[in-house]
Amino acid sequence: MISNNRNEPGHWEVLESSYLHKEPWLTMRKDAVRLPNGRTIDNFYVWEYPPWLNVIAVTENGEIVLIRQYRHGIGKVSYELPAGVHDKPGESILEAAQRELLEETGYGAGTWKQWMALSANPALQNNITYTFLATGVCKVSQQQLDTTEEISVHPVSPEKLSELIDNGEILQALHAAPIIKYLCSLQQ
Amino acid sequence: MISNNRNEPGHWEVLESSYLHKEPWLTMRKDAVRLPNGRTIDNFYVWEYPPWLNVIAVTENGEIVLIRQYRHGIGKVSYELPAGVHDKPGESILEAAQRELLEETGYGAGTWKQWMALSANPALQNNITYTFLATGVCKVSQQQLDTTEEISVHPVSPEKLSELIDNGEILQALHAAPIIKYLCSLQQ
Numbered sequence: 221m222i223s224n225n226r227n228e229p230g231h232w233e234v235l236e237s238s239y240l241h242k243e244p245w246l247t248m249r250k251d252a253v254r255l256p257n258g259r260t261i262d263n264f265y266v267w268e269y270p271p272w273l274n275v276i277a278v279t280e281n282g283e284i285v286l287i288r289q290y291r292h293g294i295g296k297v298s299y300e301l302p303a304g305v306h307d308k309p310g311e312s313i314l315e316a317a318q319r320e321l322l323e324e325t326g327y328g329a330g331t332w333k334q335w336m337a338l339s340a341n342p343a344l345q346n347n348i349t350y351t352f353l354a355t356g357v358c359k360v361s362q363q364q365l366d367t368t369e370e371i372s373v374h375p376v377s378p379e380k381l382s383e384l385i386d387n388g389e390i391l392q393a394l395h396a397a398p399i400i401k402y403l404c405s406l407q408q
Numbered sequence: 409m410i411s412n413n414r415n416e417p418g419h420w421e422v423l424e425s426s427y428l429h430k431e432p433w434l435t436m437r438k439d440a441v442r443l444p445n446g447r448t449i450d451n452f453y454v455w456e457y458p459p460w461l462n463v464i465a466v467t468e469n470g471e472i473v474l475i476r477q478y479r480h481g482i483g484k485v486s487y488e489l490p491a492g493v494h495d496k497p498g499e500s501i502l503e504a505a506q507r508e509l510l511e512e513t514g515y516g517a518g519t520w521k522q523w524m525a526l527s528a529n530p531a532l533q534n535n536i537t538y539t540f541l542a543t544g545v546c547k548v549s550q551q552q553l554d555t556t557e558e559i560s561v562h563p564v565s566p567e568k569l570s571e572l573i574d575n576g577e578i579l580q581a582l583h584a585a586p587i588i589k590y591l592c593s594l595q596q
Contacts, residue, residue: 229478229485229558246453253480259555265434266481290417291530292441293454297417298530338581340528342479342486349581367447370417393526393537397585404592 230256232264240265265344272349273317274303274395276335276402277327277357283375284402285327285357286384290370294391299374299384301351301395302327317352323364325373330357336398351398378406418444420452428453453532460537461505462491462583464523464590465515465545471563472590473515473545474572478558482579487562487572489539489583490515505540511552513561518545524586539586566594 236252247268254260277285290297304320306313314332322328335353339345365371376384382403390396424440435456442448465473478485492508494501502520510516523541527533553559564572570591578584 227560229476231478232480288417290419292420293533294527294530337576338584339482339579340581342482342580345481372415388525391527392530393528393581393585396526397581400588
């Protein structure tokens, strides 16, 4: 720890907490909080989500399995890692990642390890996103998509992946961070 | 473009759009949409935000200026880049970044360039976050914090920054991605 205890920021005290929305895709909490300096905020909103996960899946010949998908927030189709949510009872986060890779791309098998843990927004949401690195994956089945999913599959070389990052074609920060870490590890 | 036009995912058509919340810190839109396969979703929520920004500020002796701040979403104090929002009329995104660095840390001057552009969540929110790389910064004033801000300032060496990333002490993906890109650039 580098932090100097004299000036370490304090935690907030929750005075009151209620849910504005509680739907499968939208759970929003409203907290009234007291700051260390005594000031209060009546309406601080927090989005509650289950853990999220994504996968850097590397094929036996060194290609990384990307997908393309329309994202309505920014209104664009872009390159992403296969990804999903850990919301099935009895399933581990690793199993959820393996299931999502299989469903979205048809790739599976290989050797898996945890690669990174990040937050999309530590101020406003409560969950962590876990990235797994799976090496030696291969095509084991067809895609199994939900009726709301339209996903194309694109295995790319590390050089192409590096170009996509440099050109801003992988906008999702939760994907860009572990990918840059992976590309950097290949140079060492 | 690697994408195969035959299977390029299509955009969604917006059938109806309304605002559930429109407050300074919470603008939430509810869209009814039609997918390319004809299926409809009645309630897809999008959070609208102004552009966000953050800064990798490197001092004349090569230290990177980090801050520590309590983040209520995850309920923890963690290391971050100085960061903020582009919401002042007449101010460019670069000027907003320079202002935020000065207010949060007291550091300024130096040579600035855009370093990365990312999205915290392309599915659910509409804004982009811009990272600037500022080199040769120095302490030019005291911090100027809002009454709701409690921020401590921590210039760290590249080696220490690398350790913080490896130990998961910089959780915010919008900060981790440009930091890893910066650390990787130092190795080349």
